[in-house]
Amino acid sequence: MSPSEQWVAFSTIVRKEIRRFTRIWVQTLLPPAITMALYFVIFGKLIGSRIGEMGGFDYIQFVVPGLIMMAIITNSYSNVVSSFFSAKFQRSIEELLVSPTPGYVILLGYCIGSMCRGLLVGIVVTCLALAFTDFPMHSWTITVAIVFLTSMLFTLAGFINAVFANTFDDISIVPTFVLTPLTYLGGVFYSIELLSDFWQGVSLFNPVLYMVNTFRYGMLGVSDVNIVGALVGLVVCVIALFAVALHLLNSGKRLRS
Amino acid sequence: MTAALAIKNLHKVYGNDFVALQGISLEVQPGDFFALLGPNGAGKSTTIGVICSLVRKTSGEVSIFGKDIDQDFSGAKKFLGVVPQEFNFSQFEKVEDILMQQAGFYGLPPAKARIQVDKYLKRLSLWDKRSQPARMLSGGMKRRLMIARALVHEPKLLILDEPTAGVDIELRRSMWDFLREINAAGTTIILTTHYLEEAESLCRNVAIIDEGRIIKNTGVRSLLQELNKEVFVFDAAEPLAQPPALEGLPVKQVDERCFEVEIEKGQSLNGVFDQLSAQDIRVVSMRNKANRLEELFVAMVNANKPENKEAAQ
Numbered sequence: 001m002s003p004s005e006q007w008v009a010f011s012t013i014v015r016k017e018i019r020r021f022t023r024i025w026v027q028t029l030l031p032p033a034i035t036m037a038l039y040f041v042i043f044g045k046l047i048g049s050r051i052g053e054m055g056g057f058d059y060i061q062f063v064v065p066g067l068i069m070m071a072i073i074t075n076s077y078s079n080v081v082s083s084f085f086s087a088k089f090q091r092s093i094e095e096l097l098v099s100p101t102p103g104y105v106i107l108l109g110y111c112i113g114s115m116c117r118g119l120l121v122g123i124v125v126t127c128l129a130l131a132f133t134d135f136p137m138h139s140w141t142i143t144v145a146i147v148f149l150t151s152m153l154f155t156l157a158g159f160i161n162a163v164f165a166n167t168f169d170d171i172s173i174v175p176t177f178v179l180t181p182l183t184y185l186g187g188v189f190y191s192i193e194l195l196s197d198f199w200q201g202v203s204l205f206n207p208v209l210y211m212v213n214t215f216r217y218g219m220l221g222v223s224d225v226n227i228v229g230a231l232v233g234l235v236v237c238v239i240a241l242f243a244v245a246l247h248l249l250n251s252g253k254r255l256r257s
Numbered sequence: 258m259t260a261a262l263a264i265k266n267l268h269k270v271y272g273n274d275f276v277a278l279q280g281i282s283l284e285v286q287p288g289d290f291f292a293l294l295g296p297n298g299a300g301k302s303t304t305i306g307v308i309c310s311l312v313r314k315t316s317g318e319v320s321i322f323g324k325d326i327d328q329d330f331s332g333a334k335k336f337l338g339v340v341p342q343e344f345n346f347s348q349f350e351k352v353e354d355i356l357m358q359q360a361g362f363y364g365l366p367p368a369k370a371r372i373q374v375d376k377y378l379k380r381l382s383l384w385d386k387r388s389q390p391a392r393m394l395s396g397g398m399k400r401r402l403m404i405a406r407a408l409v410h411e412p413k414l415l416i417l418d419e420p421t422a423g424v425d426i427e428l429r430r431s432m433w434d435f436l437r438e439i440n441a442a443g444t445t446i447i448l449t450t451h452y453l454e455e456a457e458s459l460c461r462n463v464a465i466i467d468e469g470r471i472i473k474n475t476g477v478r479s480l481l482q483e484l485n486k487e488v489f490v491f492d493a494a495e496p497l498a499q500p501p502a503l504e505g506l507p508v509k510q511v512d513e514r515c516f517e518v519e520i521e522k523g524q525s526l527n528g529v530f531d532q533l534s535a536q537d538i539r540v541v542s543m544r545n546k547a548n549r550l551e552e553l554f555v556a557m558v559n560a561n562k563p564e565n566k567e568a569a570q
Binding site for chain 1: 271303306309310311312313330331332334335337339341343345346347348349354357358359361362363364365366367406
């Protein structure tokens with residue numbers, strides 16, 4: 001395929017993915033908006049007003065970056081995992097596998113399509129947060145970079161999950177038993193300085209901690225982790241997961257007989 | 258001339274050690290209408306799966322219009338359109354979206370894709386249903402949607418895996434007409450089917466595959482010439498007390514007005530009618546008892562069974 005044909009194939013996949021999640025916006029865009037609004041009301045206003053400051057900011061300002069990041073992570077992941085697995089389940093993925101579209105175009109198309117949902121939900125949640133509080137923007141560059149890298153990382157992870165999944169149960173196991181605990185324990189609601197040395201050490205093995213804190217640094221300028229190390233680590237992880245996902249797609253494991 | 262499809266020594270062993278293909282070699286010439294016949298589990302769908310890369314071959318070579326599927330994956334795929342046996346489109350997408358996406362996967366820019374999509378929506382009588390989700394279509398319409406989807410990028414080689422399975426006679430006939438039309442326009446067609454009447458009616462060449470091997474690869478006409486005898490069914494105008502006596506020909510009475518006559522290759526039917534007229538038997542209709550190709554197919558597949566091979570030796 002020529003580069004222009006590849007571009008057509010790529011934009012077709014992205015449009016298809018965007019059309020899918022906007023068609024079912026009641027299932028994809030509305031629930032995170034309602035959930036996050038409840039978080040802002042309960043943790044930000046009701047409980048947050050009694051907690052006082054954290055990291056030098058009002059508690060609601062402190063949790064906003066974590067909640068935005070949580071929405072981006074879960075929506076980036078769940079979009080690709082459900083979309084790709086549904087395509088596998090209905091066998092409509094064969095439309096793509098039979099076509100001349102190269103594997104990396106398929107992978108990028110699905111990932112960018114899912115990132116669009118993650119980022120759209122992130123924007124919606126940010127707008128909601130502005131209704132409850134205002135917050136500074138310490139560094140646009142770091143904020144945008146960490147959002148894109150995190151969203152990309154979790155779309156790739158979701159893609160790999162979908163390739164290996166055999167049933168709809170298999171696509172809910174990782175979000176329920178891995179993603180949710182990592183996110184809740186990843187410094188969304190607290191600074192790890194509040195933990196004992198032992199649990200601070202344990203928390204440093206949680207990759208979500210680095211994403212949440214780097215994003216918080218981008219917005220508020222405070223962080224529990226080294227920002228450069230977090231960004232470099234994230235880039236390495238994105239490259240590694242992209243290579244794994246592409247290998248799975250090209251080798252046809254779990255996709256071709 | 259470069260073959261539309263060339264398969265050399267194709268082997269496929271599945272993970273559970275099931276040997277599906279045992280060295281298949283096959284050539285289909287451009288413009289041909291080719292039938293791939295075989296009983297269930299013979300290896301037809303595996304062969305098609307390998308050609309369109311949904312099945313990973315164990316060894317062997319496959320090329321489409323000279324492009325090797327391993328060395329020039331994209332180039333080979335561009336020539337190919339596939340209509341699988343089972344519905345494999347998203348049930349939630351609109352009919353026209355499915356076709357537009359398929360065109361996009363083959364790199365057709367949106368403006369050109371729109372022209373192609375409209376063309377095949379109209380040609381396959383799906384125009385009125387273009388805005389409906391695919392799940393709302395009837396079974397026959399879903400079949401037509403799969404054919405439209407396979408054709409939207411104008412492939413030079415179209416492979417149909419049992420395209421008329423489960424469709425009514427009227428639709429089957431209209432699909433035959435459509436396939437004849439696109440074949441006449443230059444598209445090479447490979448068809449697998451269980452309706453041997455379909456293969457006899459549509460195809461010029463045929464390969465019979467059994468237990469992962471090609472057991473016959475020839476023209477439909479020359480294959481039919483191998484038929485040594487045929488059974489004709491006669492309907493008499495008046496009831497018959499006993500089967501008519503025909504010299505040198507086995508006759509079997511089916512009911513009081515109907516009887517069968519087995520006629521060997523080269524024998525004339527005129528003699529049969531002369532003898533029937535002499536016995537005051539008036540025939541009102543006559544037909545072949547079974548599809549001729551079907552008889553040959555059953556005979557060949559039976560002969561390929563191990564116990565029959567041993568008996569023959």
